[in-house]
Amino acid sequence: MALLAGSYERFIWGFSLKDLTSPAATADSDSSETLTLKPKFSYPAHTGPVRCVAAAARAGLAATGGADDSIHLYDLPTAADLGKLLEPSAAVSALAFHSLGPVPRNLLAACDDGAVHIYDADGFALLATVRAFPRRGEAADALAVHASGRVALAAGRAGALAMLNLVRGRRSFACRLERPASAVAYAEDRDGGDRFVMAAEEKVTLHDSEDARIVHEMDSGKRVLALAPAKNGILYTGGEDRCITAWDLSSGKASSRIEGAHATRVKGVVVFDSQKKGGSVLSNLIASASSDGVIRIWDIRTIGNAKPTPLGEANTKARITCLAGTTLR
Template identity: 50%
Template sequence: MSLVAGSYEKFIWGLTLKPQSQSLTPLFSYPSHLSSIKTVAVSGSVVASGGDDDTIHLYDLSAASSLGSLHQHSASVTALSFYAPPNLPFPRNLVSADAAGSLAIFDADGFVHLTTLSVHRNAAINDLALHPSGERALTVARDNCLAVVNLVRGRRNCCLRLDKEATLVKFNASGDHFFMAAKEKVSVHQTEDARILFELECSKPVLCAAPARNGLLYTGGEDKSITAWDIKTGKVAYCLEDAHTSRVKGIVVLTDTDGATGDDDPYLVASGSSDGSIRVWDVRMVAREKPLAEYNTRSRLTCLAGTSLRFRRQKPQDGSKSKIVKRQRLEDGKKGDDETKEG
């Protein structure tokens, strides 16, 4: 499988995990943005990154090459998400959010811009989540609102006022539940009516979360740990304490395939931290102090995304030549010490 991370130092990192050899091998490191990278997303072999330079950059993991950039936003790109139908190994759409409260929708075939929606008026969107059906999206913003967006009709359905500003929103794999994080609290909601089922109390602010197919929700943040919550009971299943030496900025749950199911899946969880390290954990051995694999980027990481263990190259599509910048080979990172900072 592959992992992709973004950093304050404008670099994007691509790595491949080989569980058999228990190693993380760098694919590329590339200074793709003019400012810090705020978000990354992966679907199949396609990667997207968004930054404070108001730009989305696109990459092909299978060829370690750049696909160009998108410039539809006029503010920092704060969140990205691909929609890929379950039967396809490549994405159908890319949805992006920005600090001006707008949502942009792209056709992943050629990355044609379809529309831009004003979802939160003059309020930065903190996060977005796409329903597994691809028909709706949830966004949370600095206006203390949760917005429901109809992606089929291209309009905002409603906006719900929250008690506190939520910084994260995620759907579970089936789409019947969603999660929101606000400071130290994570709320579990029923998608049908947004009813709160549980409130999970963390010791420090939550900065990232990732749902698993086996009914667990992984959270990380200021406490430097990775906590697995059972969303059926609202209780802690287990915790990887002090997983990093600094705050955890990204968590990825890894599966054998994109559609893996079963109580034993997943057993690999990846985490990225502002200390610069990317670590992969075998959660079947929670008592084990050391990670299964580790790589130090020597950068202050801001976000992490990943694709499935069985990497599947994106299928070529007829007439899908990109109208964006010409493909460019990514150079291996050769950063000097003056361009990097230890976490």
């Protein structure tokens, strides 16, 4: 597994870590076992702050977007910088890969001028540019791609939500929100219901993907800055409360929480999905990063009433702005 973190100081960091189910681990592993976050690389990737990162699941491909109006590409297994894309005409605020199995198909980039650029992941040729928010000054701030690869959601900084038809390369729907959303993601509940979640200030809303109606509203108490859905109908959030909260999307209730997960606000959360031989998917490991530069790995099976001990930790000594991960070994 690998992690990629970006910082305000324009650097990115790559780390590798071992799964608890690796041959090096024993069958009776307990919460006292630790993991090693091994540094793989660090680059002064951009000439301005790194604003977003994305990793293609199981493909070893990653991308970063910055305030310098560019996108950088990386090969994680070889720790190689593959170069940069210069098509964005404004700062890049969000990135998302769409993958079919181990092969990434497209890379989407949302920018401060309201445009969403769609790239072919094979050669990274620009396929289309969709004006998600035509109004002047309406920056695209968050991005999510549906598992089908047919549609995507973009949230605007001024308080709009747009649905993009990726097959036809155009905006198909847009509406105004009560409050600007800082994060959006597609998710499933325990029954396999097709949903999407949005974070706006301290509220997280769960919506039906068919008609966008609100299914549940979850109150975190303080501003939510990062969210990550898991395959088992759980959503993990982090933010200014410095905690990591697990929400049951079927009930809309908090199921567990890591109190005081970090000393400062949580800026990124990553869920690592592991495939078992029987075909079921487990999400036992999560990673979190805070604005003081600390990255931690947690085993969700140890989360209870008491604060668990992180399985692994690294300190970049920088102001982390974003975090992404992949199950690539």
